[in-house]
Amino acid sequence: MTSKQKLPCCCKGSGNTYKIIMVRHGESEWNQKNLFCGWYNADLSAKGVQEAQSAGKALKQAGHKFDLAYTSVLMRANKTLDAILKELGQQNIPIQKTWRLNERHYGGLTGLNKLDTVAKYGEEQVAIWRRSFNVPPPAITPENPYYDHIINDPIYNDGPAKNEFPMFESLELTIKRTLPFWNDVIVPQIKTGKFILIAAHGNSLRGLVKHLDNMSNEEIMQLNLPTGIPFMYTLNKSSLKPVEGGSLQFLGDPETVRKAMEDVANQIKKK
Ligand SMILES: O=C(O)[C@@H](COP(=O)(O)O)OP(=O)(O)O
Numbered sequence: 001m002t003s004k005q006k007l008p009c010c011c012k013g014s015g016n017t018y019k020i021i022m023v024r025h026g027e028s029e030w031n032q033k034n035l036f037c038g039w040y041n042a043d044l045s046a047k048g049v050q051e052a053q054s055a056g057k058a059l060k061q062a063g064h065k066f067d068l069a070y071t072s073v074l075m076r077a078n079k080t081l082d083a084i085l086k087e088l089g090q091q092n093i094p095i096q097k098t099w100r101l102n103e104r105h106y107g108g109l110t111g112l113n114k115l116d117t118v119a120k121y122g123e124e125q126v127a128i129w130r131r132s133f134n135v136p137p138p139a140i141t142p143e144n145p146y147y148d149h150i151i152n153d154p155i156y157n158d159g160p161a162k163n164e165f166p167m168f169e170s171l172e173l174t175i176k177r178t179l180p181f182w183n184d185v186i187v188p189q190i191k192t193g194k195f196i197l198i199a200a201h202g203n204s205l206r207g208l209v210k211h212l213d214n215m216s217n218e219e220i221m222q223l224n225l226p227t228g229i230p231f232m233y234t235l236n237k238s239s240l241k242p243v244e245g246g247s248l249q250f251l252g253d254p255e256t257v258r259k260a261m262e263d264v265a266n267q268i269k270k271k
Contacts, residue, residue, distance in 0.1 A: 018190050018235045022198040025080040026051035026228040034114045038106030039150050044079050051228025052080040056087025067194040072101040073155040081199035100181040103201035107168025108138035111146045114267050126268050133217035136170040175207035226260030
């Protein structure tokens with residue numbers, strides 16, 4: 001996205017609506033290498049840093065001023081949020097980090113190249129692992145080179161507890177730990193009129209989108225979120241559900257967004 005593109009106008013919401021903006025982090029080093037990442041704490045790639053800065057510039061151009069931000073405990077989302085707030089000159093707003101907004105845990109696929117995985121298990125199986133609602137990937141085992149690193153990472157010192165630490169997650173399981181945070185923490189803040197930015201991940205955000213838009217288990221399979229392109233929801237104040245036209249309003253040129261979504265879907269297709 002360039003700072004010249006037309007963006008929806010700024011406002012926290014008005015009258016009968018609230019607004020909230022979400023963004024998937026900029027491209028990570030593991031996205032760039034086409035590796036399943038999940039709970040591994042990969043850094044942003046140089047392109048990802050640029051995407052985050054561009055997102056910040058676009059939000060600034062649209063005049064958005066946030067009161068509060070939420071992010072996961074993973075640095076790709078944290079650094080994206082920091083870059084956006086820096087562009088906005090809003091580094092002083094409160095930020096809450098939670099493992100509940102983490103990417104889904106990719107289990108035994110963590111660290112595998114997506115195309116190598118297709119070569120081994122077939123495209124249909126990999127598509128099911130990536131996008132089905134309730135079929136989880138295989139569990140991560142101690143033989144996985146990233147097992148120890150993930151389970152002992154100090155970013156998880158504040159949770160989840162060792163006895164509930166996931167070894168894999170489907171989208172359904174991801175939603176089961178993300179939605180309570182949305183309902184119990186984020187929604188009460190939205191209701192006080194705070195304008196919120198969430199910087200998170202492809203699948204933790206797909207879970208929120210599924211909930212907000214009442215998408216079926218089949219419909220959500222088709223949604224691929226691009227890196228570093230913010231999107232806004234305009235919510236009805238009483239239902240906290242999107243008003244007509246208020247879903248998934250990307251702050252970017254529609255053709256660029258369409259192409260970026262297609263590229264995510266095509267990560268398991270041979271070039
Ligand atoms: O874990 C990962 O590899 C990607 C998503 O991969 P797909 O589900 O799109 O394969 O998560 P993110 O880059 O948003 O943190």
